[in-house]
Amino acid sequence: MPNLPVRPRVLCRTFIAVATSLLVLSACGENRLEASVQPGGSSAAAHSEARSFNQWRDGFRDQALEAGIAPGTFDVAFRGIEPDPAVLKADQSQPEFTRPVWAYLDGALSTQRQATGRVMLTRHAATLQQIEARYGVDRHILVAIWGLESNFGSNMGDRSVIRSLATLAHQGRRSDFAQTQLLAALQILQRGDTTVSDMTGSWAGAMGQTQFIPTTYNDYAVDFDGNGKRDIWHTEADALASAANYLKASNWQPGAPWGMEVRLADGFDYALADMSIRKSLTEWASLGVTDARGRPLDSRSTEQATLVLPAGHRGPAFLVMNNFRSILRYNNSTSYALAIGLLSERFQGRGQILANWPTDDDPLSRSERLELQERLEAHGFEPGSVDGIIGANTRQAIRRFQIALGWPADGYPDRQLLKALRNRNN
Structure with a gap:
């Protein structure tokens, strides 16, 4: 969903509001x-x-x-x-509870979605080829977005x-x-x-089929079939080309990868897993990073890459490139961008994750995330806003606490970390 920020939701409360002109009233789920x-x-x-x-x-x-x-x-x-x-x-x-990344990916990468995507790639091959030629965006990425945003137009x-x-x-x-x-x-x-x-x-x-908000539609929707209307509801060509136009405007690099799964060396500095850090593949290789099978990285590539640990140091690791960031412009969620990249590869018989997810790690609930931030703040680790959202500031605060404990500083919030903060008061 391009340009639509992640939507933090608030706990339901009841207010008595005075009705005045242009006053925004609060409500508790009922009008x-x-x-x-x-x-x-x-x-x-x-x-x-x-x-x-x-x-x-x-x-x-x-x-x-x-x-x-x-x-x-x-x-x-x-x-x-x-x-x-x-x-x-x-x-x-x-919602009090959110799905862990591995559960989200299970749904996003379902065999049914993969099969339908392959059918769509064949059915719309000519149109997708024309879109690729005009905008430089990989057809597999476009069909993956189509699949996740509206189930290929069936759920708009x-x-x-x-x-x-x-x-x-x-x-x-x-x-x-x-x-x-x-x-x-x-x-x-x-x-x-x-x-x-x-x-x-x-x-x-x-x-529409690509779930544009109106301002994004006005700026990036295109009339690809030339009928005088930018119809992202009923015209697949317009919808897919509009997504391609948006990604192109978001600095999509034609022919470049979105990223790849990698393996980290023993003793790796997990604090380097941060979206603000970019290094060449040669630099990552010098730090002991290999591909997921332990083979050397391609030192010929000039792409700058960032290390991402969606489930902390116990889960799979990924090096992501510029095109991953372009997908994040569409939906600012690491899980979403990872799903798009992997689904685009699954259409081609690739994209299997080799490392295991820490499925025994029960994610923190929203109230526990709030407690985590409150305790980090109370102990001077400066997590930023106490809002239940684990953003960049909170991850940096977690890293500071993990370093103080002598733990791997991956910035990942888990129950062991919350327990350590609770014990710090004792």
Whole structure:
């Protein structure tokens, strides 16, 4: 899903909100329009919420018209639009547990997805060849993105993009972002690329077979079949070429690999596994890194590579190159980018991971990740925001603590680390 940041979700809370013009209201997974039918609900609260949405809509209409949206375009798009309680529930909920990377890859690289991808590569071979020639992006990567984003166009989401984005702009956690996307969606309608009824997508407003958000669509979607419309919903050529155009703009390097599994030498400095560190393959080889089978790395390559340990030092290791970073522009998740690279290889009979995953390592829950960050902060290791997201700052803080313990400094959060922080208070 290009340009859509990772969506941290917050624990559900209930608020009493005063309805004022353009006020973003908080909600607990249910829209207050339904309050009158809930036990103990207030019809007055429902009327207040309805007035608030109408006031927000009218204010946004003025902004949209000032930005060049025709009154008729706006009125048709918003005809009958009310907030969507299911969208609010999705926006406000934060799953307590997340799948470990090996479980995610099991689903992403399923035999069914691999088989369907090979069929699609054959069925659309001529179109993919033309896209490769124009944009320089490997067809296997494009079909992998197609497969993960919408299951090859079979699961694009069936929610009204206008309704979803209006709901998020009115009451969501990131209302400014949603409002920007909503204005971009109206621009798409005004150009005539699609209709209100056809503009469907995910609860977050990602659209079409390649799950573009509206601003990404406006900047990178292309009319590859030349019919005058950029149709990423019904036209595979447009959808695939649009993804290729986005990757090209994200500095995709034609003919270059995304990365590879590698083997690390005993005593390796795991602190080097950081996205901010780039070295040539020759430099990595000098540190004892080989390919996954123990063979020397290709010293002829001039590619700069970064070491990634998705499951810490106990799991597989990968050297990833520039094209991996281009995939991260599409979806800023290491697991996602790894799945795209491996799936593209599975289509070609490659991409098997040789090292074992530490499947006995039960990932931390969200509440445990929050506790980890709180304890790191309390002990002066400076993890940054306490938000349950293990980002660059938290990984650096983990490394500092691991070094203090004399452990491998891989920056990976696990139960042993949390236990050590708990014991530090004793």
